Amino acid sequence: VGQYAGREGRVAYTSPHGLPKVEPETGEAAEAAARRCRWVVGFLRRPKERTRLRANPYGDYPEQACFWVPIPGEFLEVVSGGEVPPGPGGAWGLSEVTQALIRDAEAAAGRPAPEDGEDAGRPEKRGRWQKEEAVMGQEGSSGGAGGVAVVVCFRDLHAEQKRGEHLRQFVPAMESFLQRGVDQGLCPRFKILIVEQSNDGRKFNRGKLLNIGFSLAAQEGFSIFVFHDVDLIPSDDLLPFYCQPPDSGSPVHVARVWDRYSANKDYGGGIVTFSRQDFTAINGYPNNYWGWGGEDDELIRRCKTVWGPKFRMDFPSSGSIRDLEAMDIKQKTDFLRDHKEWKCNTRYELRDEHQATWGSNGLSTLEYDLLARGPLEHVGDQQPYQHTERIHVDCKLNGPGYHDEWAGVDFLPGHLLG
Structure with missing residues (x-):
């Protein structure tokens, strides 16, 4: 599976293997959806399967960052929301480790954590930054x-x-x-x-x-x-x-x-x-x-x-x-x-x-x-x-x-x- 992005309770995904794709909206509708569903956190683990962590600040949505978390789990779980809730697990039931990785992905994308504001921009150039x-x-x-x-x-x-x-x-x-x-x-x-x-x-x-x-x-x-x-x-x-x-x-x-x-x-x-x-x-x-x-x-x-x-x-x-x-x-x-x-x-x-x-x-x-x-x-x-x-x-x-x-x-x- 390539990338996941949450939108209005749905999941849009792309795959290098030609799997179906839910086409994302564009323009103002996409920006509004991005503000409502900023985060998607996926856990995917089967017996003897390897997971990967990636921070991707250049997804389909302007304020979207998607990544895989290398934490063992039996099922794929997709959750989305506007910010990381306070407290252990927050409203999503996420572990403290997962919440820390979310904030790390924000830092890797060159913008503040969600609770610091919604107006952060992304770097102007990809790859190795200035x-x-x-x-x-x-x-x-x-x-x-x-x-x-x-x-x-x-x-x-x-x-x-x-x-x-x-x-x-x-x-x-x-x-x-x-x-x-x-x-x-x-x-x-x-x-x-x-x-x-x-x-x-x-x-x-x-x-x-x-x-x-x-x-x-x-x-x-x-x-x-x-x-x-x-x-x-x-x-x-x-x-x-x-x-x-x-x-x-x-x-x-x-x-x-x-x-x-x-x-x-x-x-x-x-x-x-x-x-x-x-x-x-x-x-x-x-x-x-x-x-x-x-x-x-x-x-x-x-x-x-x-x-x-x-x-x-x-x-x-x-x-x-x-x-x-x-x-x-x-x-x-x-x-x-x-x-x-x-x-x-x-x-x-x-x-x-x-x-x-x-x-x-x-x-x-x-x-x-x-x-x-x-x-x-x-x-x-x-x-x-x-x-x-x-x-x-x-x-x-x-x-x-x-x-x-x-x-x-x-x-x-x-x-x-x-």
Whole structure:
């Protein structure tokens, strides 16, 4: 099914497969209908069927936005109305998640939520918006001024990895890099969040740390989220891919220009950029990949589940990444072979659980304890960086809603905990 639009209690739809179509009215009648029936929310899910989320501000009606919500359900439900009712579920009986997605679709369309007024216009151009519209027109739900949040997962536990040294190089380089974006008018503000896992006896959980950083940054109103490894520093020509929001349904794999993994079209690690709406649509990263490897593959699986099996991330056509680890793919593979205890030993079992658990394993079930939070200080003079925050967290065990039967193999060997 292609698009649905409500009109006077009827449903008009188009389909790429030649299904019947209820012709919409035009002119004043269509505008009046659009004002009365602004929203149509559809749930369509059969066994083993995949749904997609799309925000379409260019439908048949001037003020209509249609999208599919990736929430499991047994039936197709079509509801319409002039505004999102207040309270849990409102008059339509919609969940809070659905109401939030409605408001996200409005933000993606570049206009205020329904309760903010009926006179909002749509962008004058389709596709990638103008720089000012793209950055300032996607304010977060907390009313912030948009901007770029760079979320970095971190733990300096094993001396061989040299993560502390990487952090000391990464932060000043990235603050200077992103400040140029502010100075050039590419983005209004930026923040770097270093989300650090406590010495909890468990392996490193990259996915959950990135989910935590996203959750905290979203509360501050950021609209562009760059999920970043601490050992990668971009070249200056990649700056627009940090400051410009991705098109809806098209997150950007900035690290595709990185030599180590550039040959793998389905690789989604290193550096990826999402809008708030799209990262929410895929339910973020999984929370239960403990150890190296697998969470970036699950990210791609989630994108394909939401946007279709032919999904591919966008990527820059030029640019370069400086790898502070200074390892090629063979050297990295050999390094991990020598440290098998750091790897995720359940990645293939968790892969097989994807279809059953992706909707309940991620942002929707994120649990953690915030241990400490404050500005990251310079080494030596102890002066804090202006735009970097260090966040120390206890990741806790796997949350409710999915399996945890392999948790016993997620713990580090005792001799590594010192």
